[in-house]
Amino acid sequence: GEDVEQSLFLSVREGDSSVINCTYTDSSSTYLYWYKQEPGAGLQLLTYIFSNMDMKQDQRLTVLLNKKDKHLSLRIADTQTGDSAIYFCAESPQTGANNLFFGTGTRLTVIP
Amino acid sequence: DVKVTQSSRYLVKRTGEKVFLECVQDMDHENMFWYRQDPGLGLRLIYFSYDVKMKEKGDIPEGYSVSREKKERFSLILESASTNQTSMYLCASSFSQNNSPLHFGNGTRLTVT
Numbered sequence: 167g168e169d170v171e172q173s174l175f176l177s178v179r180e181g182d183s184s185v186i187n188c189t190y191t192d193s194s195s196t197y198l199y200w201y202k203q204e205p206g207a208g209l210q211l212l213t214y215i216f217s218n219m220d221m222k223q224d225q226r227l228t229v230l231l232n233k234k235d236k237h238l239s240l241r242i243a244d245t246q247t248g249d250s251a252i253y254f255c256a257e258s259p260q261t262g263a264n265n266l267f268f269g270t271g272t273r274l275t276v277i278p
Numbered sequence: 279d280v281k282v283t284q285s286s287r288y289l290v291k292r293t294g295e296k297v298f299l300e301c302v303q304d305m306d307h308e309n310m311f312w313y314r315q316d317p318g319l320g321l322r323l324i325y326f327s328y329d330v331k332m333k334e335k336g337d338i339p340e341g342y343s344v345s346r347e348k349k350e351r352f353s354l355i356l357e358s359a360s361t362n363q364t365s366m367y368l369c370a371s372s373f374s375q376n377n378s379p380l381h382f383g384n385g386t387r388l389t390v391t
Contacts, residue, residue, distance in 0.1 A: 170320075174318065196376070197377040199379065206287075206383045206384070206385075207384050207385070208282070208368055208382035208383050208385050209321075209368065209370075209380075209382040210292050210371075210382070211379045211380070211381070214379065226382040232386065237350075241294055254321065255288075260379045263338065265311060265326050266321050266380060268313075268320045269320050270318055270319060270320040
């Protein structure tokens with residue numbers, strides 16, 4: 167089945183850039199997503215990228231997709247303490263009723 | 279704005295009890311999902327539904343059942359709660375079009391003692 171992997175923890179200093187990485191196995195994935203989970207809350211869609219794109223930028227967020235290596239990354243510029251959260255990578259298989267396959271989540275801690 | 283509402287934020291139940299977790303969405307979404315979230319394991323799909331009265335097993339359906347009598351409501355049922363079902367449960371919904379994003383509720387943290 168599909169496998170989505172992320173490292174569990176990342177710490178950065180406030181003002182630095184954060185890069186959260188994700189690898190996936192399903193080469194037929196059509197969309198790849200980044201979700202953010204703040205403490206005590208559900209998951210909030212941050213951004214997504216279609217599989218025929220290499221990069222997508224949205225304000226402080228940059229998503230890079232290397233389809234050959236099945237590697238996805240999320241870069242957060244000028245990281246703020248409010249960015250501290252768990253970030254989930256998810257892939258959407260080509261078929262199926264829209265269920266997503268999620269990674270384990272990366273807990274980002276921003277140090278003031 | 280899409281709203282997915284889970285009826286309880288925290289629940290404490292005893293082993294062997296029957297437990298109902300309720301989820302309601304207000305965006306007329308066709309698809310609804312139940313996930314559980316455990317540290318180091320991410321989100322795992324329990325069941326999903328793509329229409330009223332329809333249900334499909336996800337990756338970990340054992341010990342759970344679901345009910346979708348109305349489009350806006352999707353219930354997760356633990357027939358006989360066990361301690362290994364202590365977890366955070368997340369409900370989500372989406373339109374039926376391929377790759378429509380999922381919208382999540384705030385979660386129900388269930389503790390089974």
